[in-house]
Amino acid sequence: MSVTEKDVRAAAPSNAPEDVIAWVAKIAELATPDAIEFCDGSQEEWGRLTQLMVDNGMFTRLNPEKRPNSFLARSLPSDVARVESRTFICCEKEEDAGPTNHWADPKEMKAILKEKFTATMKGRTLYVVPFSMGPLGGPISQLGIELTDSPYVVCNMRIMTRMGAKAMDLINEGRLWVPAVHSVGQPLEPGEKDTAWPCNDEKYITHFPETNEIWSYGSGYGGNALLGKKCYALRIASTMARRDGWMAEHMLILRLTRQSDNKQFHVTAAFPSACGKTNLAMLQPTIPGYKVETVGDDIAWMRPGPDGRLYAINPEAGFFGVAPGTSYKTNPMAMDTMRTNTIFTNVALTDDGDVWWEGIDGDVPEHLIDWHGKDWTPESGQPAAHANSRFTTPASQCPIICPDWEAPQGVPVDAILFGGRRATNVPLVAEQYSAAHGVFIGASVASEVTAAATDVKAGSLRHDPFAMLPFCGYNMADYWGHWLEMQAKLGTAFPKIYQVNWFRKDENGKFLWPGYGDNSRVLDWIVRRSAGEVEAINGVTGRYPHFEDFNLDGVDVGKAEWDKMYTIDPDAWAAEADSTEEYFSQFGDRLPQAIKDQLTALRARIAAA
Ligand code: GTP
Ligand code: SPV
Ligand code: MN
Numbered sequence: 001m002s003v004t005e006k007d008v009r010a011a012a013p014s015n016a017p018e019d020v021i022a023w024v025a026k027i028a029e030l031a032t033p034d035a036i037e038f039c040d041g042s043q044e045e046w047g048r049l050t051q052l053m054v055d056n057g058m059f060t061r062l063n064p065e066k067r068p069n070s071f072l073a074r075s076l077p078s079d080v081a082r083v084e085s086r087t088f089i090c091c092e093k094e095e096d097a098g099p100t101n102h103w104a105d106p107k108e109m110k111a112i113l114k115e116k117f118t119a120t121m122k123g124r125t126l127y128v129v130p131f132s133m134g135p136l137g138g139p140i141s142q143l144g145i146e147l148t149d150s151p152y153v154v155c156n157m158r159i160m161t162r163m164g165a166k167a168m169d170l171i172n173e174g175r176l177w178v179p180a181v182h183s184v185g186q187p188l189e190p191g192e193k194d195t196a197w198p199c200n201d202e203k204y205i206t207h208f209p210e211t212n213e214i215w216s217y218g219s220g221y222g223g224n225a226l227l228g229k230k231c232y233a234l235r236i237a238s239t240m241a242r243r244d245g246w247m248a249e250h251m252l253i254l255r256l257t258r259q260s261d262n263k264q265f266h267v268t269a270a271f272p273s274a275c276g277k278t279n280l281a282m283l284q285p286t287i288p289g290y291k292v293e294t295v296g297d298d299i300a301w302m303r304p305g306p307d308g309r310l311y312a313i314n315p316e317a318g319f320f321g322v323a324p325g326t327s328y329k330t331n332p333m334a335m336d337t338m339r340t341n342t343i344f345t346n347v348a349l350t351d352d353g354d355v356w357w358e359g360i361d362g363d364v365p366e367h368l369i370d371w372h373g374k375d376w377t378p379e380s381g382q383p384a385a386h387a388n389s390r391f392t393t394p395a396s397q398c399p400i401i402c403p404d405w406e407a408p409q410g411v412p413v414d415a416i417l418f419g420g421r422r423a424t425n426v427p428l429v430a431e432q433y434s435a436a437h438g439v440f441i442g443a444s445v446a447s448e449v450t451a452a453a454t455d456v457k458a459g460s461l462r463h464d465p466f467a468m469l470p471f472c473g474y475n476m477a478d479y480w481g482h483w484l485e486m487q488a489k490l491g492t493a494f495p496k497i498y499q500v501n502w503f504r505k506d507e508n509g510k511f512l513w514p515g516y517g518d519n520s521r522v523l524d525w526i527v528r529r530s531a532g533e534v535e536a537i538n539g540v541t542g543r544y545p546h547f548e549d550f551n552l553d554g555v556d557v558g559k560a561e562w563d564k565m566y567t568i569d570p571d572a573w574a575a576e577a578d579s580t581e582e583y584f585s586q587f588g589d590r591l592p593q594a595i596k597d598q599l600t601a602l603r604a605r606i607a608a609a
Contacts (some may be wrong), residue, residue: 002032003126011036013165015172016128020145024128027147027181030114033121038128039154041164049151054225058152062344063353070342072349073152074373075221079199080346081388081454082223082230082273084470086203087550089235091210091474098475098587102115104477109206111267116185116217118205123188124149126463128175130168130199131161133233133301133315138311138408140246140301142237143170143177146227150184150198156343159318159392161228168305174519178226178236180214192487196373198382207231209239209473218253219311222320222345223452233299233315235473242474242482245302245489250467252281253312255402255411256523260289268312269417269500270467271444273452274388276419276502277513278321282400285520287551292520293402294333294395295411297321302354302413308493310486311410316395319538325359330516334391335361336399343392346371348384359383387451389459415526419500420447420464426501428513428565430542433601435487438497440598441542442466444580463583477587477595484594492592498526504565512565514555519552540568540605573606 005025012021016038028036039045052061059071089097097103127148134141157163171177185200192437203218214231214237216224222238223230237248251268251523258265271277281297296314303309321334323344328335348356349369356368370376370384395401404411419439420426432438443465449456453470456462462468465476472479487494500522502515525545528534536543547562581599584591 001522002034002122003028003036005029008036013036013038013040013168015165015168017172020171023179024147024330027340028126031117031121031126031149031183032119033124033126033149035125035442036128037125039130039164040156041166044317046155046158049155053151053155056194060349062355066352066354067342068340070344072344072347072355073197074371075197075346076199077372078201079197079219079220079221080386081452081469083203083205083219083455084453085455086468087205088207089473090206090208096475098477098590100469100472100476104206106208106210113204113215113217116202117181117183117215120183120185120187120217121149121191123190125151127151127154129154129157129163130171131157131163131228132167132170133161133228133237135406135408136162136166137170138313140303140410141315141408142232143167143175143234144180144228145171145177146180146201148182148183148225150182150220150225153182153218156222156226156320156392157228159341159343159394160226160316160320162317178212178214178232180216180232182216182225182227184220185218205231207235209236212236215355225417226320229299230471233301234471237301237315238437238468238471239473241301243476245483245486246301247486249302249473250298251300251416252277252297253300253314253411254281254283255293255295255404256527257291257293257570258289258527259291263527265414265530266295266312266411267417267526268417269419269525271419272421272447272450272464272467273445273470274322274450275421275467278319278334279331279516280519282331282398283520284332284495284517286517286554287520287524290520290524293400294398295402295405296395303410304490305409305412308490309412310490310493310495312413313408313410314395314405318392319398320390320392323355323357323391324383324385324387326357327359327361329361330359333398333400337397338391338393339397341394341397344389345392346386346389346579348376357389358383359450371450379482414530416495416497417500418442418445418466418497419502420445420467421450421503423503423505424449425537425569426499426504427541427544427568427575428501428504429525430499430539430544431536432497432542435494436484436594437542437588437598437601439480439483439487440595440602441497441499442483443595446579475587477590477592480595481592484592484603496530506564512561513557518555520609521555524551525549526607539566540573540609541602568609570606570609573598573609577603577606
C-alpha cells in the first residue's frame, strides 16, 4: 500500500504549509513509499530511528560505557565516498556549467530522474526532513527540505544541520526553501529483507541551479546523500551567491586570539577534501600567546557586512570528519568532540565495542572487526578502517567551539588561506602581492588527490581551484570573476590571501614541516604581517617570511630545513606555469584578464629568479 495525498496530510504537522504538503504528495505519488514521516528533530525521534537501524542491522550500537549514544555503520565497498563522475550540474546552457563540471540538459536529466524515482521507495518510509543551513532565522542562513528513504540520512542530517520543527516554522513563514529529493535506489518487494547498506550501482547526484533543486539517487554516503552539505551549501549556494553578491566556499573558519593584546583575528581556509581543514579549524597552538576557537571545519558562507567587511558563518551544525590520522596527538579537540552522540561510518570495531582506525592513539589491537565487517588482525595486510571513513559529530560538543559560532551575522574575516597537498615546489607560506594575485593563488591550486572521492586516482596531482573543483555550481572561470568583483566591491576591506602548504617533503619522502599544532607558527606570522610588525621577502610565488622573523622555538626545523621548504626551482616553476596555463586554456574567453595578467607576472618573476 503506497502513501496517498490524504496520508501525507494526515502525517503533516500543523506548521507544514500547503506548498510543502503538495510537493511531498507529488514525490510520494512518484516514489510510492509504504509510509511517510515528518521529522521534528526530537530526541525521541533520534532514539527511535537509531534503534530501528540497530534492529535492521544498519547500525551497531557502540559500548555505551565507552561511546554513549554512538553508532557504527558500514557501507558497501562501492559507496564509500563522493562520486564525481556521477555528479551533474543541470543548467540550460552547457557553458554555464563550464568545462570542469559534468553537465546534463535539465529536461533530459528530469526524464531520467522521473524513471529512476518511479517506485524507488517501495517498501520504505519517506522521511520529510526540514532543515536550516546556518543559525535558525539568521540573515545569512537558508532553508531546505530533504525527502529521503534513508533513516541513516535523517540521523546524519540531525547532527549536520538544524533539522526539524523549528526549520519548518521558518518555512511556514513563507521564506525561500530548496527542495532536495534523495533515494538510496533500492526498493523492497513485500516481505523482502533489507540489506545493511541499501544503495544502487547506478548513481545520479544532480543539481538544477536555475530552479534551486537537488535530486540524488543511488548512494547513501555523506556528500552524495546529506543534501544540505555539498549539494546545497556549496553547489546550489555558490550559484545563489553569485546572483546575490555573496560567497559560498569550501572553507574552515577559526578565531585566533592573541593574548598579549586580546586581538581577535578570524581566518578562513580552503584546502581540498581530506587536506587538513578539520585539523586546522581545531588547532592547538604549540607556541604561547595564542588561543584558537573553532567556528566551522568545512563550509563558509560569507557576506559583506554593514561596515563593509566580509563576514562568515558556518552553515553546518556538525562535523563530518575524516577518521584516519585523527588522534589525541594530532587533533585532541576532534577526539573530545566525538566522545558521545556520534555516528561513525566505515571505521573498525574493537572487541570491547569501541571504534578504531589507522593513526588513532595507543597500540594496534590484536583483533578487530574491519570496515567490511570481517575479522582483522595486524597480519591482515589491509587497513581496518577505510581511508575515507568518517565521524558525524555535533559541533556544539567541540571543547573549543567559538562562543560566536552561531552568531547570525557571522564573524569578520581577516585572512584567507589557500592550500593543498604538495610534496614539491610550493613553500610553507606566501602572501599575495595584490588582491588579483590572491585570486590567482586560489585559481592555480593543485593538490595530490585523496580518498574523499571514489572515482579519481588517489595520489595523482590535479588542479583543484579554491578547493572547489567538485563543488562549484557554475562555470569556474565565472566564479573567479565573481571573486574579483567581490574584491572590487570591498576594496581594502577584503581579506588578504595567503598560500600555505603543510605537505612538502624532503628527498627521503619525509614531511619537512611538522604540521598540526605547529601550523600556529604560520598563523602567528600572518597576524604579525597584518599588524605591520614584520617585513617580507618578495619571492617568486608571493611574499615570504624572513627566517629570523618566524617563530621556530621548540621545533625541529633549522635553517637547512627552512631553505628546503623555500627552494624555488625555476625549471619546476616554469613547468607549473605551463600546467596552469594549459589548465586555464579550457576556459577560453571566460578567463578573466586579471588572471591572465597574473600568470604573465608569475612567468616574469620565474625568469628573473
Ligand atoms: P574534508 O572533510 O574531506 O573536506 O577534509 P579536511 O580538509 O577537513 O581534512 P582533515 O583535516 O580531516 O585532514 C585529512 C588528513 O590530513 C588527515 O589524515 C590528517 O591527519 C592529515 N593532516 C591534517 N593536517 C595536517 C598537517 O598539518 N600535516 C600533515 N602532515 N597532515 C595533516
Ligand atoms: C569532502 O569530500 O570534501 C567532504 C566529505 O567534506 S563529503 O561530505 O562526503 O563531501
Ligand atoms: Mn569537504
